[in-house]
Amino acid sequence: MTQTPNAAPMPPHPIVALDQVTKRFPGVVANDRVSFELWPGEVHVLLGENGAGKSTLVGMLSGLQLPDEGGVLVEGREVRIASPARALELGIGTVFQHSMLVPSLSVVDNMALGGPWWSRPDRAGVARRMAAVCAEIGVAIDPEARVGSLSLGEQQQVEIVRALMRGSRVLILDEATAMLTPKGAEDLGALMGRLTRLGIAVVFITHKLNEALAFGHRITVLRLGRKVGEIAPERLVALGPAAATAEIVRLMFGTHAGTEAAGGPPRARPAGAPLLDIEGLAVDDASVPVAGIDLSVAPGEIVGLAGIDGNGQKQFAEALAGQRRLAAGRIRLGGEAIERLDVGGRRERGLRYVTDDRLGEGTVGSFPISLNLLLKQVGEAPFWRHGIEQPEAIATHARRLVGEYDVRTPGIETAIGKLSGGNIQKALLARELSGQARAVIFAKPTYGLDVQNIRATRQRIREAADRGLAVILISTDLEEVLELSDRVAVMSRGRIVGVVDNNAEARSRVGELMSGVTA
Numbered sequence: 001m002t003q004t005p006n007a008a009p010m011p012p013h014p015i016v017a018l019d020q021v022t023k024r025f026p027g028v029v030a031n032d033r034v035s036f037e038l039w040p041g042e043v044h045v046l047l048g049e050n051g052a053g054k055s056t057l058v059g060m061l062s063g064l065q066l067p068d069e070g071g072v073l074v075e076g077r078e079v080r081i082a083s084p085a086r087a088l089e090l091g092i093g094t095v096f097q098h099s100m101l102v103p104s105l106s107v108v109d110n111m112a113l114g115g116p117w118w119s120r121p122d123r124a125g126v127a128r129r130m131a132a133v134c135a136e137i138g139v140a141i142d143p144e145a146r147v148g149s150l151s152l153g154e155q156q157q158v159e160i161v162r163a164l165m166r167g168s169r170v171l172i173l174d175e176a177t178a179m180l181t182p183k184g185a186e187d188l189g190a191l192m193g194r195l196t197r198l199g200i201a202v203v204f205i206t207h208k209l210n211e212a213l214a215f216g217h218r219i220t221v222l223r224l225g226r227k228v229g230e231i232a233p234e235r236l237v238a239l240g241p242a243a244a245t246a247e248i249v250r251l252m253f254g255t256h257a258g259t260e261a262a263g264g265p266p267r268a269r270p271a272g273a274p275l276l277d278i279e280g281l282a283v284d285d286a287s288v289p290v291a292g293i294d295l296s297v298a299p300g301e302i303v304g305l306a307g308i309d310g311n312g313q314k315q316f317a318e319a320l321a322g323q324r325r326l327a328a329g330r331i332r333l334g335g336e337a338i339e340r341l342d343v344g345g346r347r348e349r350g351l352r353y354v355t356d357d358r359l360g361e362g363t364v365g366s367f368p369i370s371l372n373l374l375l376k377q378v379g380e381a382p383f384w385r386h387g388i389e390q391p392e393a394i395a396t397h398a399r400r401l402v403g404e405y406d407v408r409t410p411g412i413e414t415a416i417g418k419l420s421g422g423n424i425q426k427a428l429l430a431r432e433l434s435g436q437a438r439a440v441i442f443a444k445p446t447y448g449l450d451v452q453n454i455r456a457t458r459q460r461i462r463e464a465a466d467r468g469l470a471v472i473l474i475s476t477d478l479e480e481v482l483e484l485s486d487r488v489a490v491m492s493r494g495r496i497v498g499v500v501d502n503n504a505e506a507r508s509r510v511g512e513l514m515s516g517v518t519a
């Protein structure tokens with residue numbers, strides 16, 4: 001149910017506002033002339049895909065970022081929020097997705113931390129003020145409980161109480177429900193409702209449309225750094241949930257110029273018996289258990305795996321590659337069961353994995369490029385014989401791949417960690433796509449790359465499919481998934497919630513699946 005805004009006389013100015021702010025990072029405009037207003041007593045929801053610019057935008061309110069251009073206003077006055085401490089002085093408190101509390105301390109001791117020593121009140125005083133705030137906003141927290149023993153939802157309540165005790169009139173909740181159980185999220189929604197009735201203003205970032213509609217009074221949608229729409233409270237109420245959902249999905253995922261050019265001619269949809277066949281795959285994982293994954297990929301087919309980051313994509317990819325134990329399921333490559341093989345065994349059969357963790361898991365930064373290109377074949381002929389390295393064979397192999405994959409490097413003996421991200425990715429692609437590759441999993445292959453390297457990497461993915469490889473493309477960038485894939489599977493909360501052909505309706509259908517509108 002959409003909330004009705006709290007009826008109170010409208011003040012002359014928003015409590016905080018951003019006026020045409022622009023924030024650039026190398027290679028990306030994270031916020032492009034975005035304006036944003038927050039009024040007392042409202043929950044203003046920020047929606048947008050991964051990378052749309054939500055965190056950057058609120059970072060300018062919480063003192064983590066300064067805008068390159070544009071103004072930040074508190075109650076109509078222009079301010080400069082250069083630190084989180086300054087934000088707090090101005091009455092703006094932020095609750096991050098990951099708790100900033102000290103788990104080994106009690107709640108009340110956490111509350112007493114932080115202020116300057118001369119103004120630090122006595123413990124009993126802190127406990128009294130905490131009790132008063134808790135009573136006012138209707139939460140029950142044991143002040144003597146150790147923070148580490150509280151649920152994540154309770155820890156968030158502690159953070160909210162702490163922000164209010166420091167005088168916050170604005171609360172920023174950045175993906176606050178991402179780690180919560182459905183019940184925890186519901187409780188947080190109810191708490192937001194009570195806060196707004198006290199005149200507090202809340203900025204709430206979420207990926208979940210149902211939460212946006214249930215808890216929000218006003219909704220702003222960002223896309224690729226731009227504000228693409230705002231639905232004001234009266235309009236939100238007038239639209240009702242179904243029409244509001246349709247409008248938001250259109251704003252978040254609707255067609256936009258510039259994608260057609262990148263794709264090139266559509267490829268003929270590959271058919272045939274699956275080359276890679278996954279059945280009932282499950283992975284035990286404390287944060288996102290993955291279960292019941294069925295997916296088959298034909299030779300030459302690209303299946304995109306779309307979804308908001310952190311919905312089990314990584315666990316799935318690692319289990320497929322052999323880096324994590326399967327709790328259940330079968331994996332067949334060319335008809336052969338490979339789920340019992342280790343990483344090396346699967347690789348030998350032709351299953352490859354291009355990790356998104358290029359520097360951590362993908363390469364050894366201090367090792368030369370030549371060895372990094374053989375990292376998964378150490379000890380194997382012809383590069384090692386009877387345990388002895390064969391420098392000539394290793395060098396020839398490296399020179400060939402560096403040339404073929406256009407890795408820009410002073411030489412094959414250069415430590416790979418010295419290369420740019422784009423060139424490290426080229427080396428990884430060279431390693432994984434060369435030799436007897438038959439199926440390949442790409443995890444966020446263009447993440448963090450510049451435009452030129454993004455284009456080059458996408459071209460490699462297309463070429464791999466054109467050579468007949470079965471491709472799984474994991475990406476949080478829906479444009480990328482739609483540009484490259486033949487079919488798109490959507491992952492949410494550790495499950496595949498739908499698989500659609502990449503046709504004209506795919507964008508909105510995938511958008512709906514990603515935002516949990518349809519199960």
Ligand SMILES: Nc1ncnc2c1ncn2[C@@H]1O[C@H](COP(=O)(O)OP(=O)(O)OP(=O)(O)O)[C@@H](O)[C@H]1O
Binds near residue numbers: 029030053056057
């Ligand atoms: N400190 C930084 N340095 C370089 N680039 C950055 C930095 N912070 C953000 N970006 C880039 O700015 C863009 C917007 O990122 P931002 O984190 O604001 O998006 P978001 O909508 O919050 O995404 P998510 O839902 O994934 O948190 C992205 O392309 C991101 O890679």
